[in-house]
Amino acid sequence: MTWRVKKWTFEDRIIAPSLLAADFGRVAEETSRAINAGADWMHLDVMDGNFVDNISFGPALIQAVHETNDVFLDVHLMIARPDHYLPRFVAAGADMITVHVEPEAQHDVATTLKAIRDAGCKAGLALNPATPFEAVEPFLADIDMLLVMTVVPGFGGQSFMEEMMAKVEAGVKHRRENNLAYHIQVDGGIGAGTAAIAGKAGANVLVAGSSTFGAQDMAEAVREIRNA
Numbered sequence: 001m002t003w004r005v006k007k008w009t010f011e012d013r014i015i016a017p018s019l020l021a022a023d024f025g026r027v028a029e030e031t032s033r034a035i036n037a038g039a040d041w042m043h044l045d046v047m048d049g050n051f052v053d054n055i056s057f058g059p060a061l062i063q064a065v066h067e068t069n070d071v072f073l074d075v076h077l078m079i080a081r082p083d084h085y086l087p088r089f090v091a092a093g094a095d096m097i098t099v100h101v102e103p104e105a106q107h108d109v110a111t112t113l114k115a116i117r118d119a120g121c122k123a124g125l126a127l128n129p130a131t132p133f134e135a136v137e138p139f140l141a142d143i144d145m146l147l148v149m150t151v152v153p154g155f156g157g158q159s160f161m162e163e164m165m166a167k168v169e170a171g172v173k174h175r176r177e178n179n180l181a182y183h184i185q186v187d188g189g190i191g192a193g194t195a196a197i198a199g200k201a202g203a204n205v206l207v208a209g210s211s212t213f214g215a216q217d218m219a220e221a222v223r224e225i226r227n228a
Helices: 024-036 059-068 082-092 109-118 137-142 162-177 192-201 218-227
Strands: 014-017 041-047 072-078 096-100 122-127 145-149 183-187 205-208
Touching (some): 024 041, 024 218, 145 162
């Protein structure tokens, strides 16, 4: 399976605005605005009020985005039992589905990653700030993307945690030493300044919410993040 639009590699700088920061009353238009501003992917944060202390949206909204815009949909499941809900997100049009490694997600990580790939989607694995890098190591040969959370997940607008760059660097080192090709994504507090820090550490997929959708000139904001 090739990536939507092009075959992305971990050498590409990929900008993925987070729909969580958009105007939910204009989801289709906000997605189009991000695409026209130069976004490569759309990042869709699904929160269930259980795994994280917030509730966002579910498969129906993702399907609405899928049906109204042609863009790679990067779906981040911050939910318990992602294995149970997985078929609904596949049917909604997800291109990549990222699940969490923490025990609170209540699933067999290896089995879920295989199910994602068997369904024809790319598979991502996320770890929270409090989770050590060692927790994801057994699964890195079976993923297309590693997501290093740079804020405590659940709410937008938080400050970037630079100390998480040690995990990004560990992911780069593991990828090189084991001849793997997964992307490394960072999510939380990303703007032009922090994008430079994350890029230097080795992250190539940058999730940006407030700094893109909240910018006066979204295209300029995307360019600044891409070129940081």
